[in-house]
Amino acid sequence: MSPRAASLTTLLALAAALAAAPAWAKSSDRNQPMDLTSNTQDCMLADDGGPCVFAGNVRIVQGTLDVRAAKADVRRGGGDIQRVILTGSPVRLKQQLDDGGTIDASAANVDYDLQTETVVFTGNAEINQPGRGTMAGGRIVYNMATGRVQGGGQDGGQIRTRILPKGAKADQGGN
Template sequence: MKGLPASSLATVPALLLAAALALPQAASARSSDRNQPMDIDAGHSDYSLDENKPATLSGGVTITQGSLNITASTAVITQRNGDPTRVVLTGAPVTLKQQMDDGTPMNAIANKIDYDLTTEVVVFTGKVDIRQPRGNLSGERVVYNMRTQQVTGGGQGAGRVKMRIMPKGARANGSGT
């Protein structure tokens, strides 16, 4: 996409790593994806050379890089000193799909994904559902700190976090595979 440097979104695959690590004993996101070209398709872009203004992609956003596939209604990228500092994906819902290094699929869905690259914290909110063959995680809010590898979750009111962890060699029912 013209006007938006690919490096602005080069760290988006880390979102998938966060989703993958949200499940105990999860595999790593496909590391070779980071070395692949990133393709971005959106109905509209609003980008300024003034990095104090965020870049906004809207009108249906699709981001692909290797096995990574992200779809969202909008993507807002904030920069500082030429580097992305925050990526906020919103949609109804945002979907993330990626193949793990071990070849298994990982699928994540949320209404909003907010990735603060400075603090390395990813916040999934609104009908969060993360699925892998070894297990599932769902709730209204899941926060993953990539530095500490701490995962917390919960929800408003009666919102609860639900997990299913399958024994080795078994596959989760309805894992989205």
């Protein structure tokens, strides 16, 4: 195979793998109650749009979603949660996928906008899908409605992506 054909094959394989990756969140989780625990909470119950701030050993569980953070700022509106802003050292997120796989993610900050169905991971963001691959960089944006994933480096750095061949083990060597 010519070098040009090999490059095209590699590019097509990368595009196909990234297109398949958006099966991230288990869709039924969004219809489950959200349970939060923390050391402290400060909530505006009278104002539907007011913030609820949870701090210290924050844990959020919603269906198969399990989030750990130092702080969670939960914004509500119209009786529903509109946005969750998580900060931590780092924020850790685990969730089952619709196809039975899992996702493990971590970042310094996670901004989940339920209205736009967009999750933005910033600050040493890393997303791992065992058996599929990893993505790491300064900023990773995932649009759950469209399945689009965008990434970028931080402070001139690069986004790093590893796509595993079908049936490969996650611990294969290389960078």
